[in-house]
Amino acid sequence: MNIFQTFIFKSFLRPFFLTFSIVMLILLMQFLWKYIDDLIGKGLDFIIVLELLFYSTITLIPIALPLSVLLASMMLVGGLAERSEITAINSLGQPYIYILKPLLICSIIIGATSFLISNYSIPYANLKATTLMYDIMKKKLSINIKEKVFFSDIEGYSIRIEKKDQNGLMEDIIIYDYSEKKGVNRIFIANNANISINEINNELNIQLFDGEIFNEKKENRHSYILKTRFDQYNLNLDLTSFRMERSEANRFNNKAKALNIKKLKIGLDSLDIQQKKYMHEILYKLQIDIDERYTDNKTILKHKNKLQINDLKKIERKMNFNTLKINKFSVELQRKYTLAVACIIMLIIGSSFGAIIQKSGFGLPVIFSIILFLLYHIISITGEKMVKKNVLDPTIGMWGSTIIMIIIGILLVIIANNKKINQLK
Template sequence: MLRIKKLDIFIVKSFLMLFIGTFFICLFIFMMQFLWRYVDELVGKGLEMSVMAQFFFYSALTLVPVSLPLAVLLASLITFGNFGERYELLAMKAAGISLLKIMRPLAFFVCGLVGVSFYFQNVVGPIAQAKLGTLILSMKQKSPELDIPEGVFYSEIKDYNLKVAKKDRKTGMLYDVLIYNMKDGFENAHIIYADSGRLEMTADKQHLWLHLYSGDLFENLKAQSMKSQNVPYRRESFREKHTLIEFDSDFNMADESIMSNQSSAKNMAMLQTSIDSMKVLGDSIGRQYYREVAEGNFRPSYGLSKEDTVKIERADIQEYNVDSLYAAASLTQKQKVISSAASRAENVSSDLSFKKYTMENNDYAIRKHKTEWHKKITISLSCLLFFFIGAPLGGIIRKGGLGMPVIVSVLVFIIYYIIDNTGYKMARDGKWVVWMGMWTSSAVLAPLGIFLTYKSNKDSVVLNADAYINWFKKIVGIRSVRHIFKKEVIIHDPDYARLTGDLEQLSAECKAYAAKKRLEKAPNYFKLWMASEDDNEVMAINEKLEALVEEMSNTKSATLIGALNNYPVISVSAHVRPFHIYWLNLAAGVIFPIGLFFYFRIWTFRVRLAKDMERIIKNNEQIQFIIQKINK
């Protein structure tokens, strides 16, 4: 029987509050990005608040499935980052609870979110997409609100270009009005100039009532002959002129049936039905086109009479010299033959281009429906994948708040978006198999989530910057420096009488080791890769040195403490073969560029080790002198 523990309730509560906040933040960000795409269809058209409310409501419904994965990623990162930063995660693990058990209640919760996301994708999304698409199309078709600017031509009135030098916003009067009426065509434009005027909307909002005062009208008159050099025009002066201009400013909702063929407005059952129908249609059209091509233009007897066809079928083309027949023809016959061949080739090319376009368009529609079918599943599963990425990352990073988690989540989401969008476009354009393109992002994220979950469960330092810094220092050869400080409480004082003899013995061992190994000379390239044992002598020297330093660090003498910091930190394995596995050393030696790199690296470390031996000997002498002063 499944028992809900208080710890599970605490974890779910901590995650749920953050998830609600991050979800609405992500939804707001995506809505702003979506609004920016359609800002031209919204601004300056006088849309009512009810229309704007519908636009934002339907756009929010369509963006819910996209916002859920990012919200899950960000909320899981912050939740487990807070647990790690407040040492709550450490306390849970110390109590014997593994990371997988800590994540278990949230995993069930996210599985529920996967179902919610799929419901929005398959049920709510298609309805919202159909209504949103119809609404956007209706907004695009709506005429803009009449707001004529000063000093520039205004072309939002159909068949009219209007320019005013100045306008009075209080009275609505327009001054120095210039109007181009191109209703009868550009060549027969009517030009009107008026000293002042006024534009008013009729009560039914279907027409503009134009009042002009003190102006002239210029109109071209059609010439009687096409060869006329001068085109007459008519000029009309007026004190007042009134005219009606068609201008539909009402918002008319388009029919929702226009969105019925869009793949985004269909659920999975409808998508599968449409795919099957388009496949049957494509097969039937393809067979019909094949018959037309096989029995039509490419038939040898195309365009000939029955008698000519029989003659051609019985004749052997090798018996005729086509070039000589063409050369013997008259100029008129040659021109007729060439024109006929060119016309036939153009007709065949046009016919094949049309057939190709029809088939490619049908295949494109099939692929788009298939990508939409897979997309409803992949986006839903991405919530679960992002959870198994965000939760382990939060446990590894152990940083809460909106700083590091936001940066990491944005980077992960950008990588996911690039991979997913690339796979979608490849699948849609037919360059990849549809299922492979649509599932590429999931195939990349799933191993990453498994890897991070495993590493976080094992308390790995996979994202610990200090571990990578230390590894880099080890590769380059940068070593740490001793930082020994005077202890406030000392339990056992150093045995200075014995330390003098131990230091002399250590110096003798360092001299013997340096003389035996000949560290400053270049090592033998071939023997270097054959060696399979560690350098036990330098290990013994290093252990003895560290033991002496540890004992002498209990001194009360500040001078001796300063001298201890002069001892080098010996790298006991940097001057020998690079790998512990024998065959890897042989492989590195055989691959000459790699072997040469390790060879010079080892040689450099041998020279440094020789200098360390000299430094230890010299420092031993200095410390012996300090001990003598302490004993006095």
């Protein structure tokens, strides 16, 4: 590359990293908004939240790259066109493609980076993020006992308080104990109580003051209530269900999103073999012995045909489930390629559109970038859903949006090139 092309290359990087940071922030905020209800109120450690955000950020990179390339290229080339620099280059006999060369090199590098991240980093990040979200959603809400409301999140107990002060001292407390799962076994009523959490034993310590215990007893088919008064009584409740237990990572390692290209291909081969086995089973079930056709016992034959139909329906259900799994694996396999190619296509579209509109900054380029990317994203998501529903072939469904964008890109390059030629005339 000469001095001018090096200048174009370097000039592209600044708006690219700026737009990439903004897009990543928006996508991350969208992720938090989606799962905010599952995260709030569970008393999660800050390090757990950071870990989740870190893995989620990695999974969002290949989605953010095409939009960042589109916006950055549109801003850069739009600025060059606005300042008539492209016209000056064309007047020297250099075609519009001359400007695209350094940008194409840059987009190929970005596309290759996207592919490597999709193949090596994202499967691991998806695995860790999925496992972490599973553990978070499984964890109960943190202890938050409100006034005049029954708190029943602790297994086997239900707690109600009338009033509590800023120091944690509670008044008029009632505790129902049904831990033995035979109805309410005991009822604790106290005038005052103090609650604290024992982090070492993972217990909720309740100190009850000036109260009574009502305990149901059964003897010889008769039941009676035993009433016991106390000045102070300590009740320890297990909080194991409130602690976040970390699952093993291999719990979700067979999910399509947690696999790289090599493992996806191995998985697809295994699923194809399984599909062929189901086909052989169907063919075997459909084979009817000639002697059975001419049997005189119609009842036996009719019963056997019913069993055969039921077996065929079971195999059909297995085949349908297997087909859906094949489609999921195919979608994830094709996605790794399409998002990488999208970086190159978006650069061609963005730079050509920038040359046409001749505007820089965050005005028109942002509006047109969002419209074009939404068009690409909607077509892509629609194709993906149709593949998963077994309506479209995985290759057509996943590459349809890319093919449409390639056609748009070629048309825009022709329009941009012709516009510059007409300006010279």
